[in-house]
Structure formats: C-alpha cells, structure tokens
Amino acid sequence: MLARSLDRSRIGRRSTQVRPWTDLLDPRGDRREKGTDEEMRAAVTTAPGVLEVSRVDDPAGPGPGEVLLRPELVGVCGSDLHLFNGHLPATPKRRRSLYPVIQGHEVCAVVEALGDGAAAADAPSVGDRVAVWPLTSCGACYPCRVGRASVCDAFELVGVHVDGGLAEQLVVAADHVFPIGDLAASLGAFVEPMAVAVHAVERSRLEEGEAVVVLGGGPIGQASLLAAKAKGARVLLSEPVAARRERALALGADAVTDPGDLVTRASDFSGGDVAVVVDTTGVPACLGSAIQIVASAGRIVVVGISGDEASVPLGPFTEKEFDLLGSSCHERSDVVAAVEVVRAAAPTLGGALGPEYALEDAAEAFAFAGAQGDATKVLVRVTG
Numbered sequence: 609m610l611a612r613s614l615d616r617s618r619i620g621r622r623s624t625q626v627r628p629w630t631d632l633l634d635p636r637g638d639r640r641e642k643g644t645d646e647e648m649r650a651a652v653t654t655a656p657g658v659l660e661v662s663r664v665d666d667p668a669g670p671g672p673g674e675v676l677l678r679p680e681l682v683g684v685c686g687s688d689l690h691l692f693n694g695h696l697p698a699t700p701k702r703r704r705s706l707y708p709v710i711q712g713h714e715v716c717a718v719v720e721a722l723g724d725g726a727a728a729a730d731a732p733s734v735g736d737r738v739a740v741w742p743l744t745s746c747g748a749c750y751p752c753r754v755g756r757a758s759v760c761d762a763f764e765l766v767g768v769h770v771d772g773g774l775a776e777q778l779v780v781a782a783d784h785v786f787p788i789g790d791l792a793a794s795l796g797a798f799v800e801p802m803a804v805a806v807h808a809v810e811r812s813r814l815e816e817g818e819a820v821v822v823l824g825g826g827p828i829g830q831a832s833l834l835a836a837k838a839k840g841a842r843v844l845l846s847e848p849v850a851a852r853r854e855r856a857l858a859l860g861a862d863a864v865t866d867p868g869d870l871v872t873r874a875s876d877f878s879g880g881d882v883a884v885v886v887d888t889t890g891v892p893a894c895l896g897s898a899i900q901i902v903a904s905a906g907r908i909v910v911v912g913i914s915g916d917e918a919s920v921p922l923g924p925f926t927e928k929e930f931d932l933l934g935s936s937c938h939e940r941s942d943v944v945a946a947v948e949v950v951r952a953a954a955p956t957l958g959g960a961l962g963p964e965y966a967l968e969d970a971a972e973a974f975a976f977a978g979a980q981g982d983a984t985k986v987l988v989r990v991t992g
C-alpha cells in the first residue's frame with residue numbers, strides 16, 4: 609500500500625491502488641508477495657462506471673487511536689451512485705481524483721483490533737458490532753470553528769474521499785465508531801442515513817406536537833419520517849410511488865399523500881399550521897411546494913441534492929417569514945441519536961431493509977439501487 613497516513617485529522621485511508629502486485633510496497637518498504645494475509649477482498653471503483661471486485665492491499669492498521677473493523681453489511685445510497693457514475697463533482701477544494709476508491713459509507717462492522725490509545729473508557733471493545741460515523745472535519749475552518757463540522761470546508765467521507773466499507777477490512781478513528789449492541793447488522797447499516805435525517809430534523813428546531821410534512825418517501829424521506837416521529841411530531845409524507853407511501857404508513861406516518869394533492873392534504877392535516885417541511889426529493893420544483901404549504905414562522909429544510917436551479921417567488925419570504933435551511937450529512941451527536949431512533953424503529957424498519965447482495969455482486973447492487981425500485985435500502989454483504 610501507499611505510505612500509511614498517521615495524520616490524526618483523518619479518520620481513514622486512501623490507499624487503494626489497482627496495480628501489479630510486484631509494485632506493492634508495505635509500510636516498511638519491503639516487497640509484499642501475492643497471496644499473503646496482507647491482502648483483502650474489496651469492491652474497487654477504479655473509474656466512473658467501473659467496479660472491480662478483486663484482492664487488494666489491506667489497510668495495515670490500526671494505528672494509534674484507530675480501530676480495525678471487519679465490515680459486515682454496507683448500504684448503497686444515492687451519493688454512492690453519483691460517485692460511481694462520475695457525477696459527484698470534484699469541487700475546486702479537492703486536489704485529487706476521487707478514483708480509484710473503495711466505496712461504502714453506510715457501514716455496519718465488527719471491531720477486530722484496537723490501536724494504541726484506542727481503549728479509552730468509552731471506546732468500543734474488540735467484538736463489538738458498530739456503526740461508523742464516516743465524516744471527518746478539519747477543525748480550523750469557519751464552519752468548524754462555529755461547531756458545524758458537517759459543512760467543514762475540507763470534510764472527507766469514508767467511502768468517498770478515503771477508502772470505505774466495501775472491503776474486508778476498514779481502519780477508522782476509534783471515536784468514529786458507535787457500538788449498536790444486539791441490533792441486526794442491516795439496522796446498523798441504516799444508522800448513517802438515519803443520522804442524515806436526524807441532522808435535518810435538528811436543523812428544523814422541531815418541537816413536540818408540531819405538524820411536519822416530509823416531501824419524498826425514499827430512504828432519506830422514510831428516515832426523516834422516523835426522526836420526526838421520534839421527536840413527537842405529527843407527520844404527513846408526500847410521495848408519488850404508491851409502494852413507498854404504503855411503506856411510510858407502515859413505518860408510522862400519520863398520513864400520506866400523492867404530490868398532486870399535497871396543498872389540500874397539508875392544509876387539512878395541519879389546520880394550516882405546517883411548522884416544518886423536510887424536502888428529501890432533490891426535485892427543484894418541490895421547493896416551491898414547500899414555500900406554498902409552510903406556515904408563517906415555519907421552517908423548510910432542504911436535504912435533497914440537485915445541480916439544477918429552483919425558481920421560487922420572493923413574496924412569501926417576507927409575507928411568511930419562514931426559515932429556509934439546508935442540511936448536509938451529520939454531526940457526531942446526530943449519529944448517537946440515530947442509533948436510538950433506529951433501535952426504537954427496529955420492529956418495523958428491520959423488515960423493510962434489503963435486498964442483500966454479495967460483495968462479488970456489488971455492481972448489481974448499485975444497478976438495482978439506481979433503478980429506483982421501492983427498496984428502502986439495498987445492502988451489500990461484505991463478510992459474515
């Protein structure tokens with residue numbers, strides 16, 4: 609592998625190189641031999657649209673303050689598909705290509721080994737099943753200084769900017785893993801998307817008993833529904849796909865609607881008091897709907913991602929004095945809360961997760977997830 613990074617500001621490695629084995633040097637500079645136990649199986653995205661399942665160099669860890677994980681199940685999400693298809697913009701701040709990389713940021717794993725200093729009182733133990741907080745921040749930029757690590761100017765994600773969970777081994781900082789007890793691995797893999805939803809709900813300053821409208825019933829919309837219910841809200845979810853509306857009802861939505869009936873249904877549902885709209889669609893026109901239905905003094909949180917422009921009327925901004933908020937990724941506290949939301953939702957959520965693909969079939973899993981079926985979460989089984 610490439611030289612091991614002991615830079616403590618990073619939580620992962622980016623060492624994946626698909627190249628002749630004779631070219632591989634270990635950290636001590638010795639040549640590694642093909643077939644040693646320093647290899648692992650991994651699904652490597654070598655270029656846009658190209659995923660190779662092969663044996664690659666292992667991460668050679670854990671270093672000080674790190675843990676070595678054995679990923680069990682990894683969720684596939686929309687951002688994975690953006691990266692896989694070459695549509696994840698390499699922002700000007702990124703100085704290097706995103707490829708090759710081992711993807712997978714929705715990771716449930718088992719702790720295999722602790723690095724020096726990683727055995728603090730609140731640290732995980734060897735054998736613990738954990739969810740991974742895949743985000744690292746610089747601690748120095750403006751958003752970091754004001755406590756908003758999720759939008760750090762130099763943030764990096766495991767499975768995007770450093771190697772992720774679609775491999776038999778993964779090394780991350782010990783303080784980025786969260787034991788999930790006896791939760792099933794599929795639920796552990798849903799902690800990260802749940803943390804996205806928890807963060808969005810936190811951004812909205814939601815109060816118990818308030819009426820929330822969630823736009824979109826995909827994985828993030830369903831997670832937002834659960835996160836809002838966990839805060840004691842009443843939730844109406846809007847989604848054009850009937851199977852996803854059914855899923856939302858099964859997960860505890862108070863009501864669901866087709867987007868065509870949204871304005872009337874939202875008004876009836878809330879008595880005109882839609883305190884919060886969480887837009888998880890990534891459809892620009894939905895921002896206009898959110899502005900139309902939100903109550904004066906309400907809050908709109910945009911979670912869905914799109915490169916397209918949204919055209920909205922200016923009048924309601926001053927007429928209604930609503931807050932228009934963006935939401936990106938998650939903070940540590942969101943992951944901690946997400947574990948509990950997932951645990952509480954386990955009886956209904958557990959049956960909704962899948963289908964499960966083998967690591968060898970990771971490309972198929974990506975294709976299935978991209979086909980916009982009604983699956984809540986497509987999973988890849990890495991080990992176990």
Ligand SMILES: NC(=O)c1ccc[n+]([C@@H]2O[C@H](COP(=O)([O-])OP(=O)(O)OC[C@H]3O[C@@H](n4cnc5c(N)ncnc54)[C@H](O)[C@@H]3O)[C@@H](O)[C@H]2O)c1
Pocket residue numbers: 685686687804823824825826827828829846847848849852867888889890891894910911912913914935936937938
């Ligand atoms: N902000 C973040 O940190 C973050 C993190 C993860 C994902 N995302 C983004 O969140 C979005 C949702 O992710 P997902 O995995 O649930 O995607 P998804 O595509 O499965 O879900 C979007 C849902 O919106 C529905 N939809 C389309 N038009 C609609 C309309 N007019 N009204 C209501 N619903 C409509 C679709 O049918 C679909 O079910 C994506 O844009 C994704 O990239 C953001």
Ligand SMILES: [Zn+2]
Pocket residue numbers: 684685686687688713714800801
């Ligand atoms: Zn994700």
Ligand SMILES: [Zn+2]
Pocket residue numbers: 745746747748749750751752759760761762763
């Ligand atoms: Zn920063």
